[in-house]
Structure formats: structure tokens, C-alpha cells
Amino acid sequence: MSANIHDIHDQHHHTPSGLMRWITTTNHKDIGSLYLWFSLVMFFIGGFMALIIRAELFEPGLQLVIPGFFNQMTTMHALIMIFGAVMPAFVGLANWQIPIMIGAPDMALPRLNNWSFWILPFAFTMLLSTLFFDSGGPAAGWTLYPPLSLQGGNSMPFVILSIHLLGISSILGAINVIATILNMRAPGMTLMKMPIFIWTWLITAFLLIAAMPVLAGAITMLLTDRFFGTSFFTASGGGDPVMFQHIFWFFGHPEVYILILPAFGIVSTIIPAFSRKKLFGYDSMVYATASIALLSFIVWAHHMFTVGMPLAGEIFFMLTTMLIAVPTGVKVFNWVATMWKGSMTFETPMLFALAFIILFTIGGFSGLMLAMTPADFQYHDTYFVVAHFHYVLVPGAVFAIIAAVYYWLPKWTGKMYSESLGKLHFWLTTVFVNVTFFPMHFVGLAGMPRRIPDYPVQFADFNAIASVGAFGFGLSQILFVYILYNTLKKDVTADDKVWDGAEGLEWTLSSPPPYHSFEKAPRVE
Amino acid sequence: MSDQNSYYVPHETKLPFLTTVAIVIMFIGAANYMNGSASGMTIMLIGLALIFLMAYVWFSEVVSESEGGIYNDQVDISFRWGMVWFIFSEVMFFAAFFGALYYARELSLPWLGGDGYKITTNIVLWPQFENVWPSNGPANSGGDFIVMGAGGIPAINTLLLLTSGLTVTYAHHGLKEQDRSKLIIGLVLTVLLGFTFVGFQAYEYIHAYNDLNLTMSSGIYGSTFYMLTGFHGFHVTLGAIMLTVILFRCAKGHFSGDNHFGFEAVAWYWHFVDVVWLGLFVFVYWL
Numbered sequence: 001m002s003a004n005i006h007d008i009h010d011q012h013h014h015t016p017s018g019l020m021r022w023i024t025t026t027n028h029k030d031i032g033s034l035y036l037w038f039s040l041v042m043f044f045i046g047g048f049m050a051l052i053i054r055a056e057l058f059e060p061g062l063q064l065v066i067p068g069f070f071n072q073m074t075t076m077h078a079l080i081m082i083f084g085a086v087m088p089a090f091v092g093l094a095n096w097q098i099p100i101m102i103g104a105p106d107m108a109l110p111r112l113n114n115w116s117f118w119i120l121p122f123a124f125t126m127l128l129s130t131l132f133f134d135s136g137g138p139a140a141g142w143t144l145y146p147p148l149s150l151q152g153g154n155s156m157p158f159v160i161l162s163i164h165l166l167g168i169s170s171i172l173g174a175i176n177v178i179a180t181i182l183n184m185r186a187p188g189m190t191l192m193k194m195p196i197f198i199w200t201w202l203i204t205a206f207l208l209i210a211a212m213p214v215l216a217g218a219i220t221m222l223l224t225d226r227f228f229g230t231s232f233f234t235a236s237g238g239g240d241p242v243m244f245q246h247i248f249w250f251f252g253h254p255e256v257y258i259l260i261l262p263a264f265g266i267v268s269t270i271i272p273a274f275s276r277k278k279l280f281g282y283d284s285m286v287y288a289t290a291s292i293a294l295l296s297f298i299v300w301a302h303h304m305f306t307v308g309m310p311l312a313g314e315i316f317f318m319l320t321t322m323l324i325a326v327p328t329g330v331k332v333f334n335w336v337a338t339m340w341k342g343s344m345t346f347e348t349p350m351l352f353a354l355a356f357i358i359l360f361t362i363g364g365f366s367g368l369m370l371a372m373t374p375a376d377f378q379y380h381d382t383y384f385v386v387a388h389f390h391y392v393l394v395p396g397a398v399f400a401i402i403a404a405v406y407y408w409l410p411k412w413t414g415k416m417y418s419e420s421l422g423k424l425h426f427w428l429t430t431v432f433v434n435v436t437f438f439p440m441h442f443v444g445l446a447g448m449p450r451r452i453p454d455y456p457v458q459f460a461d462f463n464a465i466a467s468v469g470a471f472g473f474g475l476s477q478i479l480f481v482y483i484l485y486n487t488l489k490k491d492v493t494a495d496d497k498v499w500d501g502a503e504g505l506e507w508t509l510s511s512p513p514p515y516h517s518f519e520k521a522p523r524v525e
Numbered sequence: 526m527s528d529q530n531s532y533y534v535p536h537e538t539k540l541p542f543l544t545t546v547a548i549v550i551m552f553i554g555a556a557n558y559m560n561g562s563a564s565g566m567t568i569m570l571i572g573l574a575l576i577f578l579m580a581y582v583w584f585s586e587v588v589s590e591s592e593g594g595i596y597n598d599q600v601d602i603s604f605r606w607g608m609v610w611f612i613f614s615e616v617m618f619f620a621a622f623f624g625a626l627y628y629a630r631e632l633s634l635p636w637l638g639g640d641g642y643k644i645t646t647n648i649v650l651w652p653q654f655e656n657v658w659p660s661n662g663p664a665n666s667g668g669d670f671i672v673m674g675a676g677g678i679p680a681i682n683t684l685l686l687l688t689s690g691l692t693v694t695y696a697h698h699g700l701k702e703q704d705r706s707k708l709i710i711g712l713v714l715t716v717l718l719g720f721t722f723v724g725f726q727a728y729e730y731i732h733a734y735n736d737l738n739l740t741m742s743s744g745i746y747g748s749t750f751y752m753l754t755g756f757h758g759f760h761v762t763l764g765a766i767m768l769t770v771i772l773f774r775c776a777k778g779h780f781s782g783d784n785h786f787g788f789e790a791v792a793w794y795w796h797f798v799d800v801v802w803l804g805l806f807v808f809v810y811w812l
Contacts, residue, residue, distance in 0.1 A: 016537060024537035106534045108603035111583075115541030122549045157556035165552065171614050179606040183599060184532070213614045217621025224752065227559045229742035231666050232625055232752075235650075238662030238745030240633035247621055247628075310642065516534065 023118070026110035027515060028095045029412070034117050035092030036405070040481070042084030042124065043398075047474050049077040054436075054470035056453050057463050070453035071139035072131065078142035082259065083166045084124055086393065089401045090262040091116070091173050094201050096412060098177065100506040100513055101195045103186025103522045108179035116173035123165035130155035141451060143248060144219065146233040146241045150226045157227070160219045167212040174208035177201055186505065188524035192286070195504050196279060199286050200265030203293045204258050210297070211254035218247040242307050249300035257296045260392060261289060263360075263400030264331060267353045269504075270407050271335050274350035275342030276501040281334040288327035288334075295324050305376045314373045321371040325364070332361055347499070348422030352403035355395055355430050363391030366441065381451075384444025390437045395430070402429070402480070409487060410494035414512040417487040425483060428476035435469030533595050540583045547575035584770070591787070592779060601786050608790040612797050615760070619801055622756065626749040626808060634660055634745070661744025671737040673750065675810040678729045682722050683806050686761075689718035690799045693768070693792050703782050705775070712772040715795070719765035726758045753809055760798045767791045 016024060022034060052073050056064050065073070095113065099106055107113045130137040135153020138144070149156065181202045185194070194202075222244070224230040231237020233244045264285075272279045279285065301309060301317040309317075335357050344350070366388040370376050379385060410416050439462035444450075448459045455463065497507040505522060506513070551572025558565025590596065596604075638656025639647025647654060651663035659672050673679070696711025698704075733739040741751045771791050774780065780788055 021537075023542050024539055026535050026537060105532050109607055110534050111538050111541055112607070114538060115544065118542045118545050119548075122545050126549065126552070154560045157559040158553075161552040161556055165548070168548075171611075175607050175610045175614075178610055179603045182606050183602045209610050209614045210617050213616075213618035214621045214624075217618055217625075221622075221625065221748075221752070223559070224741070224748070229667070229740070230748035230752065231662060231742075231744050232629075232748050234662075234666075235633070235637060236662050236664035237666035237742075237748070238634050238637065238660045239629060239748065240636075243625060243628045243633060247624055250621075250624070519531075 024114070026106075026114050028099050028107045028110070028113065028517070029513070029515070031107075031113050031117050032092045032095030032097075033412075035088045035095060035120075038117070038120060039085050039089035039092060039401075042080050042088065044477070045128075046077050046080035046085055047477065049073045049080065051470060051474050053077065054467040057455070058467040059464060060455055060457050060460050062454055065453065067453045068136060068139055071141075071451065072137040074451050075138045075141050076128070076131065079127065079138075079163075080124070081393070082142065082255070083163075083170075084120070086259050086397050086401070087170065088120060090201075090204070090259075090397075091170075091177075093262065093266070093401070093404050093408075094173075094177055097408065097506065098180055098198060098201065099184070100411075100509055100517045101198055101504055102181065102184060102189060103505050103518045103524065104180060104184035105516045105518055105521075107176050108184050109176045112172050112176050116169045116176065119165050119169035119172075123162045123169065126158055126162040126165070130158050133158075143245075143252070144222060145248075146222060146225065146244050149222060150233070157223060160223050163219055164216055167216045170208050170212050174205035174212075177205040178209070181205075186518070186521045186524050192283065193524060196268040196282065196285055197262070197265035200261045200268070200289055203289050204261045207254045207258050207261070207293055207296065211251045211258065214247060215251040215255075218244060218251065221247075242304070245304045245307060246301065249303045250297070252303065253300045254293070254296045256389075256392075257292055259397050260360075261293065263356070263397045264289060266400040266404040266407075267335065267356050268331075270349050270353040270403055271338050271357075273407075273499050273502040274347060274353075275339045275344050277338055277342040278503075279334070280337035280340075281330070284330055285334055288330040291327040292324060295320060295327070299324065302371055302376075305373050306380045318371055318373045322368065325368055328364055332357060332364075347406075347419060348417070348426055349403045349407035351423065351426045351430075352399045352406065355426070356399045356403065359395030359399070359430075359433070360392055363388055363393075363396055366391065378447075379444065381449055382444040383440040383448045383450055386450050387437050387440035387444055390440070394437065395433050399429075405484075407499070408506075409484075410498040411506060411509075411511050411513070413488060414493050414510075415487050415490045416492060416494045416498070417483055421479065421483050421486070425476065425479045428479065429473065432469050432472035432476055436466050436473050437469070439463070439466045439469075532597065533590070533600050535590075538586075540579065540586070544576070544579040544583065547572055547579050551576060588774065588779070588787070601784070604786050604790070608793060612793060615797065616801075619753070619756065619804075622749065622753050623804065623808065626753065629745045629749060630658055634658065634662075637663055659746035661746055664744075666744035667740055667742035667747060668738055670739040670743045670747070672746070673729065673733060673737065673739060673810060675806065678725050679806060679810040682725050683802065685718050685722045685725070686799050686802050689715045689722075690796060692718065693795050697788065697792060700775070700780060700785055700788060701782050705778075708775055709772070712768060712775060716765060716768045716772055719761060719768060719795075723758060723762050723765060726754065726761075750809060753805055757798065757801055757805055760801070764791070764795050764798050767794065 022030065025031060025034075052065065053070065056062075056070055095107065098104070133153065133155050135155060137155050138149070138152055138159045140149035140152060152159075181194070181198055221230065221232040225233050232239045233241045235241070268279055268285055299317055299321045301313055302321045305314060305317070346354075366384065370379055370385065370388055406417060406422055443459045443462045446459065448455055494511045496509065496511050498511065505518075505524070508522065509517065549572070551569050554565050554568030554570070554572050556565070558569055634656045635641070636643035636646055637651055637654055639654075640656065654663035661667055661670065692711050692714040694711075696708050696715060699707030699709075699711055739747055739750070741747050743750075768791055771788055774787065
């Protein structure tokens with residue numbers, strides 16, 4: 001047995017090299033890096049699809065792609081960005097940060113951790129391969145509404161089973177996160193002393209475990225409806241296509257918060273560090289996050305106001321949806337109050353975090369507009385919705401991820417990125433993100449429907465502007481890759497405590513941290 | 526012991542990657558099968574066999590680590606949280622199907638029958654349709670069928686599962702009291718009850734298909750009936766296999782009175798399928 005222990009402590013001296021190291025690793029930092037690199041690749045693949053969409057929409061008429069392929073692009077773009085880019089990026093950050101922020105040697109269940117990552121490349125290979133089928137990939141939108149999704153080609157079972165794989169990966173990852181946070185904290189770190197990023201991930205993990213199985217159930221019913229004769233979503237058999245929408249959005253709305261709560265945690269970490277003040281209202285931040293999570297389970301039907309629900313349903317879901325503005329408002333207030341009278345500096349992570357607050361709030365406000373049932377009858381399925389969710393997802397979730405990478409990159413690599421290039425990246429990204437998505441509000445309010453490859457001439461100008469913005473945004477991200485490359489090949493080392501205003505256990509470790517983060521648990525006072 | 530102080534972080538491992546490969550083989554086979562490819566079923570079964578193989582290898586490794594005593598109490602707690610949240614995810618999976626059943630019975634069928642403000646649906650589309658549960662919908666999908674009553678096999682199955690919940694607790698007491706024969710007897714009974722349940726369930730399906738014309742195509746009743754009882758039966762089968770493994774481990778002398786997470790995890794899982802069954806019995810068979 002003692003030989004066994006010896007082995008464990010020695011293992012990093014003879015880890016396999018090359019590809020096998022990454023396939024077999026159980027180390028939270030290795031797996032975190034895998035997740036982050038994977039997410040970056042997916043971000044570019046999904047982004048490329050977005051550019052195909054924007055190129056087609058640059059002017060009215062059908063120029064570049066046929067409508068069927070256009071629909072495949074909108075469907076795939078969403079699936080890839082949600083499940084391939086944003087979620088894995090957050091899990092990657094969780095993997096890197098949770099153990100070093102709570103004083104643990106590694107994640108609680110390291111083999112499971114390896115498993116939840118390695119499912120992803122397979123799942124996306126399976127998903128993307130459907131684009132090369134004769135009948136093409138999925139084209140019914142990422143929401144897979146029947147009856148349309150039941151009429152797809154041979155890709156349908158592949159798509160559904162690959163989403164099952166993604167669900168397995170997410171659930172396993174979330175179980176690991178919860179077990180780590182509940183069981184691996186350093187002595188003295190009570191729940192209410194946890195870093196706020198840890199809190200947001202704890203709640204996100206709960207949402208994942210509660211929501212992903214419901215998606216699994218919904219898509220399983222799609223599969224049996226198509227192939228095994230069931231009638232869940234067929235009215236002639238006593239089912240209802242709208243039932244799918246209810247079950248799907250019971251997953252879908254918590255999913256939206258899965259995509260944003262860790263972002264809240266990141267911003268709540270970065271704002272205090274560069275304001276050189278403690279986070280204002282830590283307790284209320286925790287309670288606000290928990291309230292948002294709980295509310296997310298009783299608002300789902302606001303995605304389907306126009307589907308023909310009873311009036312009581314419309315009113316209930318309108319009011320619960322608006323209620324979410326309260327805890328969200330608490331958060332925005334706390335961020336602003338944290339900065340109040342702080343001695344602020346504006347390094348790249350802070351710039352992205354500040355842009356997050358402003359632009360995410362714009363997305364939040366358009367969400368409030370959409371929450372109003374009568375108003376939603378005009379906005380529903382227009383580009384206004386597209387503008388809304390891109391404002392919360394791109395300058396929301398994606399900005400927070402980029403901010404987190406800039407913030408912790410020196411800790412992870414021991415090397416400092418170029419501040420001037422980082423700022424350039426920030427300004428290019430922020431300008432172009434608005435050029436891309438702001439005009440969509442106008443065309444949406446004027447009635448341009450989403451998910452169409454062609455449109456009336458009256459929408460031409462704003463669409464052209466949005467397309468220019470999209471290409472600018474996409475190209476700006478190449479600069480991001482260059483900054484990462486440039487940082488990694490540097491030999492200038494970063495301090496252990498990279499940011500003078502930063503707090504937390506991760507800054508007590510060396511940069512880069514040792515292979516097993518905290519061999520001995522630190523004591524938190 | 527020194528190992529009790531440090532949290533066990535396992536060696537590098539190929540198991541998760543290979544397990545993923547096995548699952549993907551099964552899924553590709555399944556997707557091809559659904560698309561009507563002749564080789565799909567074979568590929569799927571190969572994948573399934575590989576999954577069993579990987580589960581065997583992976584669990585063997587964990588079991589030998591556990592018996593080797595390198596898991597400290599903190600590792601034990603991680604496993605416990607892992608199992609608790611896994612079972613919670615299973616609860617939510619079943620919730621989706623119970624939700625579908627509820628929606629169909631309380632909303633979509635009454636609406637098709639002209640209830641409430643959806644009166645026009647009935648008048649225009651299905652003027653002859655009256656909402657009576659059980660229903661295979663206004664188009665009489667799958668043809669006339671006979672309903673599976675709550676008496677008979679389902680009632681017996683309820684007794685079997687409830688009894689098995691008691692016997693597994695009896696075995697647990699045996700384990701805690703270091704009474705191996707009590708443990709083994711309790712487990713053997715539980716496993717037998719579990720597989721008897723599965724056998725009855727299989728018989729019920731054959732009966733439903735052959736004699737009652739109750740199939741998956743029997744509209745929303747057939748859909749919810751087979752989806753809920755099918756996934757539940759699958760989980761009972763899995764649970765019974767897990768119990769069998771635990772039985773063999775107990776026979777080999779594994780576990781101690783105060784350290785037997787593997788046993789408890791399977792017992793929790795067993796109670797979970799038991800509780801789901803009660804939901805099924807009430808909402809699918811009885812009401």
C-alpha cells in the first residue's frame with residue numbers, strides 16, 4: 001500500500017508524453033486547459049458558421065447558399081456556440097479555478113473529470129459529421145421543435161444522440177463540481193466565505209443536473225416519435241407539439257442561466273480586484289444568484305407566448321419573468337457600488353468586465369421588453385430576439401470568458417500577456433460587437449423574422465452594417481489567438497500575485513501553480 | 526496511516542476515453558439502425574458489449590483501490606455526493622416523462638376534446654372526439670386497445686419492489702452488525718425479487734402486445750405507458766445487476782461494518798427505482 005502512495009506522489013515525474021498525456025490525464029489543470037482549447041476551436045467553427053449566415057444576409061436575395069443549408073448553419077451555429085464554446089469554456093475555468101480557489105489538491109472525482117471532457121470531441125465530431133450527409137445536417141433550429149425536426153433527414157438520430165452525449169458530459173462535469181465544492185474546501189472556508197465565482201458555479205452545477213436530464217427526456221421522445229411510433233408530439237394520437245416546447249424550455253431557460261451565472265461570478269471577481277475594494281454586498285450576491293436559479297424553473301413559457309396558451313399561463317409567465325429583473329438588478333447595483341469610490345485601474349480584464357456590465361444590461365432590458373406578453377406578440381421570432389440573446393451571450397457570457405482568460409492567464413502560465421494588445425483586442429471586439437448586434441434591434445422591431453436567408457429590401461442597410469460588424473468581430477478574435485500565442489512563447493515571468501487588488505487563495509500559489517495545487521490544505525481565517 | 530491524510534488523486538487513466546469510444550460505437554450503431562441500415566443493430570450490440578466490458582474494468586479498478594484502503598473518509602464523501610446528485614439527475618429525467626403524462630392528460634387531451642377556449646380545435650378538427658382517459662387520441666392511433674389495469678401484475682410488482690426495499694435494508698443491517706449470513710440472505714432475496722419484477726414486466730409487455738393490442742403506437746396512452754414503464758424497467762434491470770455485483774462482492778468478503786459505500790450507493794439507487802415505481806403505479810396504472 002505504501003508503494004501505491006509513493007506512486008501517486010511520484011506520478012507527475014513520469015506522466016506519459018504527447019497525445020497520451022492529454023488522453024489519460026486526471027489533473028484538473030490539464031483538463032481545464034483541454035476544455036479551454038476545445039472551446040476556442042469550437043468558438044471559431046461556430047463563428048465561421050455565423051459568418052456564412054452574415055455573408056448571406058449582407059444583402060437581400062439569395063447569393064451564397066441555398067436556404068436549406070442556411071437553416072443548417074443557424075441550427076449548428078447555436079448548438080456549437082452553446083454546447084461547444086460557452087459551456088466548455090466555463091467548465092474549463094471551473095476546472096482550473098475551483099481547486100486553486102478553495103485550497104484543494106484537485107477536483108473531487110478526477111477520472112470522472114477526464115471522462116466529461118473526452119466525451120465532447122466525440123460528440124461534436126458526430127454532430128458536425130451530419131453536415132456531410134446527403135440529406136444534410138439538422139435544419140430545424142437548435143430548439144428542435146416538432147413537427148419540423150421530425151421531418152429531418154438521416155441526420156436526426158445522430159444529432160439527438162450527440163446531444164445525449166453532451167448531456168452526459170455536462171451532468172458528469174456538474175456532479176464533479178458540486179462534489180468538489182461541497183467536500184474539498186480548505187478548513188475554515190465556510191460556504192459564506194467562498195469566493196463568489198465558486199458560489200456561482202455551485203449554483204450553475206445544480207442547474208445543470210436539474211435541467212440537462214429534462215432535455216434528454218425531451219429529445220428521447222422526439223426519437224421515439226420519429227422511429228418507434230409514439231405520439232407524444234402528434235395531436236392525432238392525443239399528444240401535442242406544444243408539449244415539446246414546454247418540456248424543452250423547462251430545460252432551456254435554466255440553460256440560459258447556466259450560460260450566464262458563471263459569467264456573473266467572473267465579473268464579481270474582477271470588478272473588486274481592479275476597484276481595490278471588497279465586493280459590495282457579497283451576501284446579497286449569493287442570494288441573488290440563488291434566486292435567479294430558482295426562478296429560472298418557473299419562467300420557461302415566456303419563450304412561447306404566441307403559441308396559444310391560456311391567459312392565466314401568459315400572465316403567470318410574464319410576471320415570474322419580470323421578477324427575475326429584481327435579483328439581476330441587485331447584481332448590477334452591487335457591481336456599480338463596488339466601483340463607487342474605488343481606486344480603479346483599467347487593465348484588459350477590467351475593460352471586458354465593465355463592458356459586460358453595460359452591454360449585458362442592455363440585453364437584460366431588451367429581455368424585459370420581451371417579457372411583456374402583449375409586446376412579445378410583435379417581437380416574437382424577429383431579429384429583436386436575436387439581438388436580445390446575442391447581447392446577453394456575446395458581450396455577456398463570451399466577454400466574461402475572455403475577461404477571465406486575461407485575468408487568470410498570468411496565473412496559469414506564469415507569463416504576462418501584452419497589455420497594449422489586450423486593450424486593442426478589447427476595443428476592436430467591443431466596437432464590432434455593437435456594430436453587429438445593435439442594428440438587429442431595429443430590423444427586429446420593424447418586423448424582420450429570424451432564421452430566414454432572404455428579406456425585404458427595407459431591411460438592407462441595417463443588415464449590411466451588421467454583416468460588416470460580424471466580419472470585424474470575427475477577425476478581431478484572430479488577434480486574441482495571436483495574444484495567447486504571444487504570451488505562451490514569452491519568457492518574462494509573471495508575479496505570483498499578478499494583480500495588486502486581487503484576493504483569494506489562487507494568488508498564494510506560484511505562477512504557474514504546482515501540478516497538484518494544494519498538497520496541504522491552507523487554513524482560511 | 527499516512528494515506529488517510531492525503532486525498533487520493535488517481536493515476537492517469539485510459540478508461541474514460543475508451544468508455545467514450547464504446548458509447549460512441551453504440552450510438553453510431555443505434556443511429557444507423559434507426560435510419561434503416563442493416564448493420565446498425567450489430568454495431569450497436571458491439572458497442573453495448575464494450576460498454577459492459579469497460580464498466581467491468583473500470584469498476585474493478587475502483588473496487589481494488591477501495592479494498593486496498595487508499596480511499597480516506599474525504600474520498601468517501603466525494604463518492605457520496607456524486608451518487609446523490611447522480612440520482613437527482615435521474616429523478617429529473619423521469620420528471621420529463623411524468624410531465625408529458627400530466628400535460629397530455631390535463632391539457633392536450635381536454636383541449637382536443639373541446640375543453641376551455643380551445644373549443645374550435647374540437648369543432649373544426651376532431652368533432653367526434655371526446656376526451657376520456659386512457660386515450661389513443663382522436664385518430665384512434667394504433668387501433669382499439671385494452672388498458673393495462675392496476676390489479677394483477679402491477680399490484681404484485683408493487684409488493685415485490687416494496688418487499689425488496691425491506692430486504693435490502695435487512696441486508697444493510699446485517700452488514701452493519703457484521704452478520705454476513707444475514708447480509709447475504711438479504712441480498713439474495715433482493716436480487717431475486719428484482720429479477721422477478723423484471724420478468725413480470727416482460728411478461729406484461731408480451732401480454733399487452735399479443736392480447737391487448739396495447740403498443741407504443743397506441744396514441745398518447747401507449748406512448749407514456751411504454752416510455753415510463755420501459756425506462757423504469759431498464760433502471761430496475763440495471764439496479765438488479767448492480768445488486769448482483771454487490772452480492773458477489775459481499776460473498777468475497779468485501780465491505781466492513783463502517784465502510785461500505787458501494788453497498789449504500791446501490792441501495793440508494795434501489796430505493797430510487799422503488800419510489801419511481803410508486804409514482805408509476807399511481808399515475809400510470811391506477812389513476
